[in-house]
Amino acid sequence: MILKEMLHLADEMIFTKTGKHLDDLQQAIVQGTLERKTYKQIAKEFDCSESRVREVGSELWKILSKELGEEISKSNFRAAMQRSKNSNVFAQNVFKNVSSSFNICEKTRPTVDLSEKYNAQLFDSHDLSEMPELGAFYDRASELETLKTWILEDHCRIITLMGISGIGKTQLAVQLVEQIKSEFETVVWRSLEHAPTLSELEADLIEVFCSPQAEDASAEKKKELPLIKYLQKHRCLIVFDDIQNLCCPEELAGKYKPGYEPYKSFFRKIKNLPHQSCLLLIGWEHPRDCIPLNQQSSGVRMLQLKGLDPVSSETLLRESKLEDVEKWHILNQYEGNPFWLKSVVSLIQELEIEPTDISAEPRLLLPENVKDNLQEQFNRLSPIEQQVLHLLAQAEEPVKLGQLLQNQVLSSSDLINALHSLCDRSLIERKDKRYSLSPVIQQAVHIHDSQEKGST
Structure with missing residues (x-):
């Protein structure tokens, strides 16, 4: 719905409830909210304090909450107005008033039913059929706020959510989508588990965008646009999970599989062309061109997810009904990885293992x-990455780059590239210019090496 119509609808609701039309500040708040501006931005443009804008905004949402019959806030105002079209009789009456009294311009009046235009303009074609259900979710408040800031305030175009398998990337993304989906016209979640080609994926997404139009049998079917055109015309959030399936195994991280190189051009368009949408990529390996060279890269961000903090890890253990949680100090070595912790606790409980x-x-x-x-x-992993993991697994303490080079197993170039790739995969840790493996990874490498020797 065009901005003037939405403002008029909000004004009618306020007038019906209070007998007064929107004043200048209230109108600025409604308009700024629809344009996804922060209270700080609205206050600056209106030349008043942010606290005053928040105070007036809070009162405004209370009035609209009573009128719409649900809790309204700055974050869900637009979505609530959409829902009112189908659930609130008042909205239908308002549209009658709009169609009879609102001028699109000075010389013409609307020649279409504005309620139908409202339905078409604000149709939300969310497709979350492939999004997992939100399971047990442990405190990720800091990460959630970072992602919401990047998406809603910084308007980033591509965000990569990285981390070792089991660390909780997908659950964090599900929680994020549930909290911000009302900010977008279209939200789509797709798993790339079966590695669709770009043409297959684009056709699937375009079908989502075109679905309302396809239902209108009387309308002449318009020519389908390239996907980037839809992302430019509408504000969309698209989530690709298991992005590692686009990458080639036994190579350094981030190299496309043969036949999947067209994705490189697609991601370049998402990064470089102007649009109002966001692409969230989840996986334990990402195409190289989706990782920013630095966090100041315009429109591109990366969040590498670490394990749960000690408090959240303890909450997970207690919810798992583990007895004598405080005695299981050994579980600290699993570094807050939810999958590792749950798996170990399950084994402990099944075999009735005691800490001693x-x-x-x-x-x-x-x-x-x-x-x-x-x-x-x-x-x-590539052969050189496997060699580096083997070297680090043999080390008794974190090692510097110079110490690794002394082994003369790999050239300096190969070694540095392998370290970089392993860091991207979250398989090695880097601290104070030293490299090491977590206890779990180190033990898994030893087991892998033993199996390799046994097979030969």
């Missing part, structure tokens, strides 16, 4: 599903 049973063991418990999961990631 394994406290003297030099190695960690490594359930089969954790080993299988890590083996899947190891199988994707």
Whole structure:
């Protein structure tokens, strides 16, 4: 719906409830909210304090909450107005008033039913059929706020959400989508588990965008536009999960599979052409051109997800009904990875293991599903990455680059590229210019090496 019509609709609602039309500040708040501006931006443009804008805005949302019969806030105002079209009889009456009294310009009046125009303009074609259900979600407040800022305030075009398998990337993205989907005309979630070609994926997404039009049998079918055109015309959030399936195994991270190179041109258009949409990519390996050279890159951001903090990890353990949580100090070595922790706790409970049973063991418990999961990631590594992992697994403490070079197994160029790739995959840790493996990864590498020796 065009901005003037939406403002008029809000004004009619306020007038019906209070007997007064929107004043200048209220109108600025409604307009700024529709244009997705922050309270700070609205205050600056209106030349008043941010606290005053927040105060007036809060009162405005309370009035609209009573009129629309649901809790209204700055974040869901637009979506609530859309829903009112189909659920609130008052909205229908307002549209009658609009069609009889509102001029699109000084010389002409609308020649179409504005309620139909409203329906067409604000149709939300969300397709979240492939989005997993939100399971147990542990505190990721900081990460959520970072992602929301990048998407809603910084208007980033591509965001890569990276991290080792099981760390909670998908669950974080599900929570994010649930919180911000009302800010977008269209939200689509697609899993790339089966690695669709770009032409297959584009055709699928365009079908989502065209679905309202396809239902109108009387209308002449318009020529389908390239996907980027839809992203320019509408504000969309598109989520691609399992993005690693576009990348070639047994190569350094980020190289496309043969036949998938067209994605490079697609992502370049998303980065460089003007549009109002956002692409969120989730996986434990990403195409190189989707990772920003630095976090100041215009429109492109990367968030590498780490493990849960100690408090959230303890919450997970208590919710898993693990007895004597405080005695299981060994679980700190699983570094807050939800999948690893849940797998180990399940094994402990199934076999009724006590903390004292394994406290003297030099190695960690490594359930089969954790080993299988890590083996899947190891199988994707290039030969030089596997060599570097082997070198780090033999080290008793974190090592510097110079120490690794002394092994003379790899050239300096190969070694540096392999370290960079392994960091992108979240398989090695870098701190104070030293490289190391987490206890779980180190043990998994030892098991992998043993199996390799056994097979030869």
